[in-house]
Amino acid sequence: MKSSQITRRELLMQATTGLVGWALLHSPLLAHAFPSRAGEVLVPFLDQPPKPSSSQANLLDWSHLDSWMTPNDKFFRVSHYNMPEVSAADWKLEVVGMVKQPLTLTLNDIKGQQKQNVISTLECSGNHGFPTFTGAIGTAKWSGTPLAPILEEAGILEGGIEVVFFGSDEGDEEVREIKMRQNFARSLSITDAMRPDNLLCYEMNDAPLPKGNGFPVRLIVPGWYGIANVKWLKRIEVRDTRYMGRFMARDYVTIREEKRDGKSVWMETSVGRTQIKSLVAKVTHVGEKYRIYGAAWGRPIKSVEVRIDNGPWLKATFTLTQEAEHAWKIWHYDWDKPSAVEHTVVSRAIDAQGNVQPTMDDPAIAGKHTYWESNGQVVRRIQIN
Numbered sequence: 248m249k250s251s252q253i254t255r256r257e258l259l260m261q262a263t264t265g266l267v268g269w270a271l272l273h274s275p276l277l278a279h280a281f282p283s284r285a286g287e288v289l290v291p292f293l294d295q296p297p298k299p300s301s302s303q304a305n306l307l308d309w310s311h312l313d314s315w316m317t318p319n320d321k322f323f324r325v326s327h328y329n330m331p332e333v334s335a336a337d338w339k340l341e342v343v344g345m346v347k348q349p350l351t352l353t354l355n356d357i358k359g360q361q362k363q364n365v366i367s368t369l370e371c372s373g374n375h376g377f378p379t380f381t382g383a384i385g386t387a388k389w390s391g392t393p394l395a396p397i398l399e400e401a402g403i404l405e406g407g408i409e410v411v412f413f414g415s416d417e418g419d420e421e422v423r424e425i426k427m428r429q430n431f432a433r434s435l436s437i438t439d440a441m442r443p444d445n446l447l448c449y450e451m452n453d454a455p456l457p458k459g460n461g462f463p464v465r466l467i468v469p470g471w472y473g474i475a476n477v478k479w480l481k482r483i484e485v486r487d488t489r490y491m492g493r494f495m496a497r498d499y500v501t502i503r504e505e506k507r508d509g510k511s512v513w514m515e516t517s518v519g520r521t522q523i524k525s526l527v528a529k530v531t532h533v534g535e536k537y538r539i540y541g542a543a544w545g546r547p548i549k550s551v552e553v554r555i556d557n558g559p560w561l562k563a564t565f566t567l568t569q570e571a572e573h574a575w576k577i578w579h580y581d582w583d584k585p586s587a588v589e590h591t592v593v594s595r596a597i598d599a600q601g602n603v604q605p606t607m608d609d610p611a612i613a614g615k616h617t618y619w620e621s622n623g624q625v626v627r628r629i630q631i632n
């Protein structure tokens with residue numbers, strides 16, 4: 248049995264039957280658990296947002312983050328229309344439009360293709376856009392077949408510029424009094440669609456995709472915000488014009504006021520690639536030894552810095568050394584003997600090119616009039632006793 252085929256349940260069974268050492272060496276999941284310190288006690292933030300309730304999209308509770316990978320039952324869900332009932336036996340994926348050879352693929356056809364995995368973080372671009380929505384993020388091992396060879400097999404015709412991905416879920420939309428019953432859809436340019444790490448994904452953390460996360464097949468676009476990762480996929484259509492449906496051109500449009508020579512230029516852009524981001528997830532202590540834990544993601548992260556009150560920026564340490572280009576990095580900073588008063592703690596991520604996660608008053612964030620792509624630094628307040 249290959250380690251990658253071991254399920255979480257099997258792992259838990261091995262853990263309880265005394266094979267913990269073996270499991271630690273071989274398991275992708277346990278090896279990624281946070282190295283917590285014995286007797287560690289959580290220090291609650293003073294500005295703790297309302298506790299995420301299960302009805303609220305199964306949001307991540309940052310202060311209880313204890314693993315690199317998010318278990319399926321704890322993974323957030325964001326769905327704009329209904330939750331479609333899709334039977335695996337009847338499910339078919341059409342690849343149509345400007346292609347030489349239209350395809351109709353069954354689930355078995357997809358599973359019969361080359362299998363590929365990616366461990367990547369999925370974040371809703373609305374995350375941190377408003378106070379009660381701060382846990383729409385998770386990291387999973389996604390498995391499926393690469394999208395590019397399927398598009399190559401269909402053969403994109405000269406003039407095709409976009410690939411539109413349709414889900415099975417549907418809702419009512421209205422534009423200029425025109426009423427439409429339509430499926431959820433998003434598009435990618437041919438270049439973006441052909442990236443080798445995009446997957447037609449049918450497994451999440453080695454289990455079939457849960458119903459709420461797109462069963463039986465969803466698109467996974469590593470490095471892009473949640474919205475691009477179309478669930479309950481049913482049709483892929485190559486087109487010779489830009490697709491301008493609700494989730495490309497009306498919703499999930501960032502409206503930003505930029506200044507050019509003192510004049511406002513209003514930029515409206517479709518949400519796409521993830522932005523650089525980090526945050527302080529939790530603070531714990533063992534006696535006087537305090538530790539700040541957090542995560543950083545969105546771009547290839549080079550370093551993370553922490554700032555306490557108005558002090559200097561201090562270098563954080565990466566807690567886990569796993570390298571996965573599109574997955575969050577977990578970090579910590581050891582905060583020795585903090586004074587027994589109220590403090591602020593904040594982090595900032597720095598990417599490989601030296602770009603720094605902006606503060607909330609940076610024009611990139613302050614000039615943004617919509618809540619999407621809210622990647623500004625998150626300041627937390629904490630009382631040390």
Ligand SMILES: Nc1nc2c(c(=O)[nH]1)N[C@H]1C(S)=C(S)[C@@H](COP(=O)(O)O)O[C@H]1N2
Pocket residue numbers: 322323324325326327328369370371372413414415416431459460461472473474475476477478479
């Ligand atoms: N078909 C379909 N795909 C969808 C959505 C949807 O409503 N319908 N929501 C999108 C949004 S906004 C996000 S953030 C992610 C969330 O993925 P998850 O529910 O698996 O966490 O799915 C995306 N894919």
Ligand SMILES: [Mo]
Pocket residue numbers: 325370371372373473474
């Ligand atoms: Mo989203």
